[in-house]
Amino acid sequence: MSFEQFQNQSRLYVIGALDPEEQEEFERARAKFGKKAEDFITECYSLHEAFALSLRPAKSSAAIKERLMAMVRARKEA
Amino acid sequence: MQAIQAEDPDALAQLYDRYNGILKALILRVVHNEAEADDLLQEIFMEIWNQAKNFSAQKGKPLGWMVTLARRRAIDGLRKKQAYARAEERLQNETEQQPDAWVHNATEEAIVLGDTRLLMRKVISGLPPAQQQAIDLAFFQGMSQREIAAKTNTPLGTVKTRLELGLKKIYDGLKELRDEL
Numbered sequence: 001m002s003f004e005q006f007q008n009q010s011r012l013y014v015i016g017a018l019d020p021e022e023q024e025e026f027e028r029a030r031a032k033f034g035k036k037a038e039d040f041i042t043e044c045y046s047l048h049e050a051f052a053l054s055l056r057p058a059k060s061s062a063a064i065k066e067r068l069m070a071m072v073r074a075r076k077e078a
Numbered sequence: 079m080q081a082i083q084a085e086d087p088d089a090l091a092q093l094y095d096r097y098n099g100i101l102k103a104l105i106l107r108v109v110h111n112e113a114e115a116d117d118l119l120q121e122i123f124m125e126i127w128n129q130a131k132n133f134s135a136q137k138g139k140p141l142g143w144m145v146t147l148a149r150r151r152a153i154d155g156l157r158k159k160q161a162y163a164r165a166e167e168r169l170q171n172e173t174e175q176q177p178d179a180w181v182h183n184a185t186e187e188a189i190v191l192g193d194t195r196l197l198m199r200k201v202i203s204g205l206p207p208a209q210q211q212a213i214d215l216a217f218f219q220g221m222s223q224r225e226i227a228a229k230t231n232t233p234l235g236t237v238k239t240r241l242e243l244g245l246k247k248i249y250d251g252l253k254e255l256r257d258e259l
Contacts, residue, residue: 016216
């Protein structure tokens with residue numbers, strides 16, 4: 001697998017779209033390319049953020065925050 | 079994030095205020111149910127609190143980490159409840175009602191959008207519908223290429239090409255934006 005092919009596969013990998021047999025080949029290439037591969041995969045995770053930002057923000061109820069903060073404070077005090 | 083790692087509840091409250099809308103939108107996109115999305119949102123922020131020590135700034139930005147965590151949790155939730163069929167049906171209906179970047183008639187009034195948000199909407203809405211659909215099913219529904227091929231009655235190779243081309247365009251758009259900033 002060339003590095004360009006690895007880059008294409010990496011973008012599929014970070015969204016979990018590789019099939020099992022592709023995953024094995026991907027892992028072999030990942031080991032072969034070493035740090036360069038890891039750096040590229042890390043960069044690809046920015047796609048997650050981008051997809052989330054492409055959505056219109058949704059409103060959540062104020063009660064969620066209150067419950068969350070009560071749980072966090074209770075856990076901290078415990 | 080450093081303050082959250084130091085277990086400061088006020089920092090979590092600030093993080094919540096800043097990002098709950100983005101994360102809720104993502105969760106809602108996956109589970110298509112308001113009450114489930116609220117429950118998951120609370121669980122996810124609790125997980126952020128509990129897992130904050132595992133966050134490393136060297137591996138990316140806090141939002142990216144939180145989105146990855148939220149997406150995984152939401153897809154797990156969807157699978158656990160075996161709600162695939164119902165969600166797909168709702169997805170079909172909501173695609174016509176929900177104005178966002180994945181729909182062609184997106185409107186952006188009433189929301190102040192950052193550079194990334196604007197660019198992502200532009201790039202995604204500029205993709206051919208088949209590429210948008212493939213990415214949507216993979217990212218928001220957690221489907222593999224084979225599952226997408228079966229669902230859309232499309233050859234596996236075509237699905238792969240659509241995903242690769244679509245993701246590359248989005249990735250290149252992001253890279254361009256990062257280079258400009």
